[in-house]
Amino acid sequence: MKFTTEKLVRFHHCDPAGIVFYPQFYVLLHEVQEDFLAHIGFPEHKMVEGGTGVPIVDMKTEFLGMCRHGDVLTMTLELSRIGGASLGMHYEIHASAQAPGAPSALKLRADGVVVYSQVPHGKAVRIPDDLRDALLPYLQAHPETP
Amino acid sequence: MKFTTEKLVRFHHCDPAGIVFYPQFYVLLHEVQEDFLAHIGFPEHKMVEGGTGVPIVDMKTEFLGMCRHGDVLTMTLELSRIGGASLGMHYEIHASAQAPGAPSALKLRADGVVVYSQVPHGKAVRIPDDLRDALLPYLQAHPETP
Amino acid sequence: MKFTTEKLVRFHHCDPAGIVFYPQFYVLLHEVQEDFLAHIGFPEHKMVEGGTGVPIVDMKTEFLGMCRHGDVLTMTLELSRIGGASLGMHYEIHASAQAPGAPSALKLRADGVVVYSQVPHGKAVRIPDDLRDALLPYLQAHPETP
Amino acid sequence: MKFTTEKLVRFHHCDPAGIVFYPQFYVLLHEVQEDFLAHIGFPEHKMVEGGTGVPIVDMKTEFLGMCRHGDVLTMTLELSRIGGASLGMHYEIHASAQAPGAPSALKLRADGVVVYSQVPHGKAVRIPDDLRDALLPYLQAHPETP
Numbered sequence: 001m002k003f004t005t006e007k008l009v010r011f012h013h014c015d016p017a018g019i020v021f022y023p024q025f026y027v028l029l030h031e032v033q034e035d036f037l038a039h040i041g042f043p044e045h046k047m048v049e050g051g052t053g054v055p056i057v058d059m060k061t062e063f064l065g066m067c068r069h070g071d072v073l074t075m076t077l078e079l080s081r082i083g084g085a086s087l088g089m090h091y092e093i094h095a096s097a098q099a100p101g102a103p104s105a106l107k108l109r110a111d112g113v114v115v116y117s118q119v120p121h122g123k124a125v126r127i128p129d130d131l132r133d134a135l136l137p138y139l140q141a142h143p144e145t146p
Numbered sequence: 147m148k149f150t151t152e153k154l155v156r157f158h159h160c161d162p163a164g165i166v167f168y169p170q171f172y173v174l175l176h177e178v179q180e181d182f183l184a185h186i187g188f189p190e191h192k193m194v195e196g197g198t199g200v201p202i203v204d205m206k207t208e209f210l211g212m213c214r215h216g217d218v219l220t221m222t223l224e225l226s227r228i229g230g231a232s233l234g235m236h237y238e239i240h241a242s243a244q245a246p247g248a249p250s251a252l253k254l255r256a257d258g259v260v261v262y263s264q265v266p267h268g269k270a271v272r273i274p275d276d277l278r279d280a281l282l283p284y285l286q287a288h289p290e291t292p
Numbered sequence: 293m294k295f296t297t298e299k300l301v302r303f304h305h306c307d308p309a310g311i312v313f314y315p316q317f318y319v320l321l322h323e324v325q326e327d328f329l330a331h332i333g334f335p336e337h338k339m340v341e342g343g344t345g346v347p348i349v350d351m352k353t354e355f356l357g358m359c360r361h362g363d364v365l366t367m368t369l370e371l372s373r374i375g376g377a378s379l380g381m382h383y384e385i386h387a388s389a390q391a392p393g394a395p396s397a398l399k400l401r402a403d404g405v406v407v408y409s410q411v412p413h414g415k416a417v418r419i420p421d422d423l424r425d426a427l428l429p430y431l432q433a434h435p436e437t438p
Numbered sequence: 439m440k441f442t443t444e445k446l447v448r449f450h451h452c453d454p455a456g457i458v459f460y461p462q463f464y465v466l467l468h469e470v471q472e473d474f475l476a477h478i479g480f481p482e483h484k485m486v487e488g489g490t491g492v493p494i495v496d497m498k499t500e501f502l503g504m505c506r507h508g509d510v511l512t513m514t515l516e517l518s519r520i521g522g523a524s525l526g527m528h529y530e531i532h533a534s535a536q537a538p539g540a541p542s543a544l545k546l547r548a549d550g551v552v553v554y555s556q557v558p559h560g561k562a563v564r565i566p567d568d569l570r571d572a573l574l575p576y577l578q579a580h581p582e583t584p
Contacts, residue, residue: 011326011336012319012459016194016452016507017265022202023176023450026169027304034303044303045362048162056168060206066268069454070337119163122212157472157482158315158465160308162361167304173450180449190449191508215308216483308486309557314494315468318461340454347504348460353497358560411455414504 001137002076003036009071009095019066025108026059029091032075033114040134054087054114055122061110071095074104079139082132085124086115090140147283148222149182155217155241165212171254172205175237178221179260186280200233200260201268207256217241220250225285228278231270232261236286293429294368295328301363301387311358317400318351321383324367325406332426346379346406347414357399363387366396371431374424377416378407382432439575440514441474447509447533457504463546464497467529470513471552478572492525492552493560499548509533512542517577520570523562524553528578 007028015021033054037044047053067073074094081088093108116127127135153174161167179200183190193199213219220240227234239254262273273281299320307313325346329336339345359365366386373380385400408419419427445466453459471492475482485491505511512532519526531546554565565573 010323011453012322012461014454015449016191016454016456017199017201018454019201019266019268021176021450022205023169023172026172030167030169030304031302043362045162045360048361053163055163055165055209055212057209058207059168059209061204063201063203063205066201066266068337069340070335120165120212122165156469157307158313158468161303162306162308162310164308169304176450177448189508191506194507214483215486216481308483309491309493311493311558311560313468314497315461315464318464322459322461337454345455347455347457347501349501351460351497351499351501355493355495355497358493358558412457412504414457 002078003032003039003138004074004076005032005035007031007073007075009067009069009073011069014069019068022063025061025063025093025110028073028075028093029110029112032077032091033089036077036138040138042131042134048119051118052125053117053119055117055119056112056114057086058113059110060112061108063108065095065105065107067093067095067107073107077138079135080111081113082127082135082139084126085117086113087127087135088113148224149178149185149284150220150222151178151181153177153219153221155213155215155219157215160215165214168209171207171209171239171256174219174221174239175256175258178223178237179235182223182284186284188277188280194265197264198271199263199265201263201265202258202260203232204259205256206258207254209254211241211251211253213239213241213253219253223284225281226257227259228273228281228285230272231263232259233273233281234259294370295324295331295430296366296368297324297327299323299365299367301359301361301365303361306361311360314355317353317355317385317402320365320367320385321402321404324369324383325381328369328430332430334423334426340411343410344417345409345411347409347411348404348406349378350405351402352404353400353402355400357387357397359385359387359399365399369430371427372403373405374419374427374431376418377409378405379419379427380405440516441470441477441576442512442514443470443473445469445511445513447505447507447511449507452507457506460501463499463501463531463548466511466513466531467548467550470515470529471527474515474576478576480569480572486557489556490563491555491557493555493557494550494552495524496551497548498550499546501546503533503543503545505531505533505545511545515576517573518549519551520565520573520577522564523555524551525565525573526551 013024080090089112091110094104159170226236235258237256240250305316372382381404383402386396451462518528527550529548532542
């Protein structure tokens with residue numbers, strides 16, 4: 001199952017070339033992670049209050065097309081792997097061109113690895129069973145990413 | 147030859163866990179790119195005024211250690227490849243622990259690919275010879291990255 | 293009439309003290325301005341495409357209470373003044389404490405002045421009549437601000 | 439005495455109109471505060487480690503001219519008031535036009551009030567004497583601001 005959410009390309013995401021400044025895509029990907037964790041019942045601010053978090057250890061990103069102020073982004077997240085403490089996260093961003101009837105195009109593909117950890121010191125800890133159960137429906141049957 | 151610059155981890159780079167919020171590393175990497183292009187005589191704001199830019203198409207990042215508010219980062223950039231229009235950029239970030247005499251540790255390794263392009267429409271164009279000559283000293287003899 | 297929208301305090305808005313980093317409130321206020329202009333039929337990205345914008349010339353802000361990751365913000369915008377080219381914008385942010393049943397509290401009050409202008413050179417131009425008509429319902433009858 | 443520092447307008451500060459996105463000015467003002475506190479021997483990250491901070495309660499800003507990517511900003515900070523727990527901070531930003539020999543112009547004037555407080559709960563505490571002594575040389579003899 002994919003977790004899907006829509007985001008708007010805001011003025012503050014865009015640079016003097018009129019397109020999304022690429023670090024802002026990571027802010028948006030992090031918003032998707034936040035929305036996902038809240039959706040499955042484990043909001044990130046509760047995690048942090050409880051002394052854990054999911055710091056990132058690896059991220060691979062392909063930027064396949066430019067996004068502009070006013071574009072509506074359809075962002076998806078699936079899990080490519082659920083390990084002992086680590087999670088593989090596969091993101092895609094599609095955008096509709098602003099012309100009516102224009103098809104949606106894949107703009108970005110990203111694969112991140114985060115590790116369930118104690119914060120702030122970063123010691124990896126095993127993903128607890130209730131969180132694991134909530135994550136499981138989003139595990140890809142046939143991960144596309146190596 | 148490596149281009150080297152120092153950056154400070156600022157309050158605004160850090161998150162509620164007290165460490166650098168990972169998208170902020172990309173803002174810092176972009177600052178290094180800006181500093182590098184200015185250093186070799188091709189400041190990015192002049193490029194953009196002239197109708198070109200270097201949008202990113204690929205980025206791979208390993209996050210190897212946490213960085214905290216007040217850390218001094220030594221950031222390096224070398225070119226892993228100079229193509230017709232594309233550039234491979236290899237970044238490393240080392241940080242000294244704040245304790246005096248503490249050794250410096252590798253915190254982040256990143257490989258980006260940017261494409262010299264017309265902005266805002268993004269058509270790739272051949273890197274002009276004067277820019278190519280200025281880039282050449284920073285090409286790795288034996289690129290570490292595949 | 294007030295324009296009202298809800299925003300979530302995101303992880304990326306917050307600082308190492310666990311509260312909203314104050315410049316991020318201005319990013320949120322700008323989002324409200326964007327949402328408002330889109331709501332009345334004048335989306336900011338269309339304005340910019342058409343060569344106009346609303347750069348800010350003055351901003352006064354009272355920070356009345358801390359906001360934290362996960363807080364839901366109710367943000368309102370009214371117009372305190374519609375001039376020839378300038379607009380007075382009065383913003384308020386209320387937040388509910390996260391405890392169930394907790395009352396909502398005023399966290400921020402801001403008064404900005406923006407000027408309808410040609411971009412990028414910033415020459416003020418008279419607000420066109422269709423935009424003026426769309427703004428009028430949001431003008432405060434009895435502005436609270438001097 | 440004025441505390442003075444230079445900052446560069448970065449690509450990431452600028453918006454699709456090619457000028458500094460106004461919330462980024464507050465990030466820059468906060469950098470000046472950080473630089474100032476480090477300069478007088480009270481770096482903000484040490485404060486936060488020690489359980490105190492200087493959250494903002496009031497900010498008034500006049501935006502007097504646009505700043506663009508590549509502009510060099512001369513930023514000054516003086517204290518308009520040193521109270522029991524609160525500090526009045528008066529900032530100015532001047533920028534040189536990029537044309538050689540062009541005069542510098544005042545681009546922004548801001549007056550902030552911060553309160554020395556326990557973090558994260560925000561209880562105001564009296565500014566300790568050693569910090570007070572370090573602040574005193576930067577107090578304006580004749581504050582310009584009411």
